[in-house]
Amino acid sequence: xxxxQLTVAPTSHAGRRSGGxxxxxxxxxxxxxxxxxxxxxxxxxxxxxxxELRGSARALAAGLxxxxxxxxxxxxxxFLTLDVAGKRFKVDDDPREHALPKRAELKLFTAQNDLVNxxxxxxxxxxxxxxxxxxxxxxxxxxxFDIDVDWLxxxxxxxx
Numbered sequence: 001x002x003x004x005q006l007t008v009a010p011t012s013h014a015g016r017r018s019g020g021x022x023x024x025x026x027x028x029x030x031x032x033x034x035x036x037x038x039x040x041x042x043x044x045x046x047x048x049x050x051x052e053l054r055g056s057a058r059a060l061a062a063g064l065x066x067x068x069x070x071x072x073x074x075x076x077x078x079f080l081t082l083d084v085a086g087k088r089f090k091v092d093d094d095p096r097e098h099a100l101p102k103r104a105e106l107k108l109f110t111a112q113n114d115l116v117n118x119x120x121x122x123x124x125x126x127x128x129x130x131x132x133x134x135x136x137x138x139x140x141x142x143x144x145f146d147i148d149v150d151w152l153x154x155x156x157x158x159x160x
Contacts, residue, residue, distance in 0.1 A: 048101045048140035056100050057138050057145035057158050060089060063098060064123060064136075064149055064156045067091045071125035071154075078125045082108050082136060085119035103140060110134035129154045 048056075063080050070093060071078035082089045084107070087100040100106065108121045111132040115121040124132040133151025137144055146159045 047143075048104050050143055052101055053104060053138060053140055053143055053145060054160075056104060057147055057160075059098055059100075060136055060138065060147050061156050061158050063089055063091050064147065066094070067123070068125045068129060068131070068154045068156070071127055072129050075127040077127070079114075079122040080125075081116075081120065081122045082106070083120050084108055100138065101140070105137075105139045107137040107139075108134065109136075123149055125154055 060082075067078045067080040070091065078092045080089060080091050087102055087104065087106060088097050089100070090097045108123075110121050110123050111134070114124055114132055114134075123134045123136075131149050131151055131154040134149050136147045138147070139145070144160070148157050148159060149155070150157075
């Protein structure tokens with residue numbers, strides 16, 4: 001029997017690929033994940049920041065004080081109307097509607113006859129400076145601010 005010579009030709013690695021990923025492919029995937037995350041997280045929304053919550057409580061208190069001042073100076077009943085579902089409030093003669101953070105939770109405690117429906121209510125101020133009294137709570141997570149209105153004096157106070 002004759003001997004056969006077996007020759008192995010040198011192989012080129014350029015045409016053959018291993019089962020792993022290149023560094024460039026990994027970087028592209030990581031960048032895409034970062035971009036998607038940057039767009040998706042704000043859509044779900046996180047809790048409202050403490051400073052935004054405090055600012056909203058101060059805006060509500062300012063609106064209540066404005067309604068009280070208007071009632072006393074114009075000698076007529078004045079309302080601050082709060083839309084709990086729409087997260088906004090308005091003082092009677094003021095054409096502006098003030099928006100509150102959409103992710104905040106709102107609760108309104110007021111007189112039964114000042115509730116328009118389950119989602120809208122008002123706090124009423126009288127010409128003598130008094131009020132029907134009430135409380136507006138604005139909260140996010142475990143943080144909350146209560147804006148109290150004294151029924152006798154109409155005094156507005158923020159408690160956290």
